[in-house]
Amino acid sequence: MTQILGPKERKMSDAYVDMAATWTRELVQRESRGPGDTKNAMKRLSARHGIAYATLWALRYRRPKDMLVSVYGRLREAYLAETERQLRKLEQEIEITRAIAGADCRSIRSAQALVDASIGGETAE
Known part of the structure; x- marks a missing residue:
């Protein structure tokens, strides 16, 4: 029997699919080695994280209406x-730049502040 989702459930489902699509786009962008490497980047991500290539492709090019919680969880972990x-x-x-330029370099302090802020509390939700 097919369950019909109400407006509230549909919005939640859309929000999760949108977040998964955003994660997929960012993962592929980070993994890509340049123009024309999108397909290979998705294949590498698929092998590394155990997410089906077809799922990555769908989230990138044709967003599904719904997705399994297990797939969402794998994408989040990836x-x-x-x-x-x-x-x-x-x-x-x-550390390499600190050794070359010294600890008082402004760019090192800025980069370290960025790392400290990222570690301090951002999560993927």
């Missing part, structure tokens, strides 16, 4: 993992 990986890379770059 987004958080990639964000943490980017923060670790930024911290490494800060």
Whole structure:
């Protein structure tokens, strides 16, 4: 039997699909190595995070009306993992720059403040 969603449930479903589509777009953008690499980037993300390529493709090009909670959860975990990986890379770059330019460099303080603010409380919700 098919369940018909009311307006409130439809809005919630749309919000989750929109968030998943945003995460997918950002993940693919981060993974892409340049123009023409979108398909390969989605395949790499699929293999790394266990999300079907077709799901990534659909969220990028033809948003579904609804999605499984398990898929949403995997996308959320993938987004958080990639964000943490980017923060670790930024911290490494800060350390390298600090060794070259010194700890009093304004750009180092700004980058460190950005990392500290990101660690301080943003989540993917």
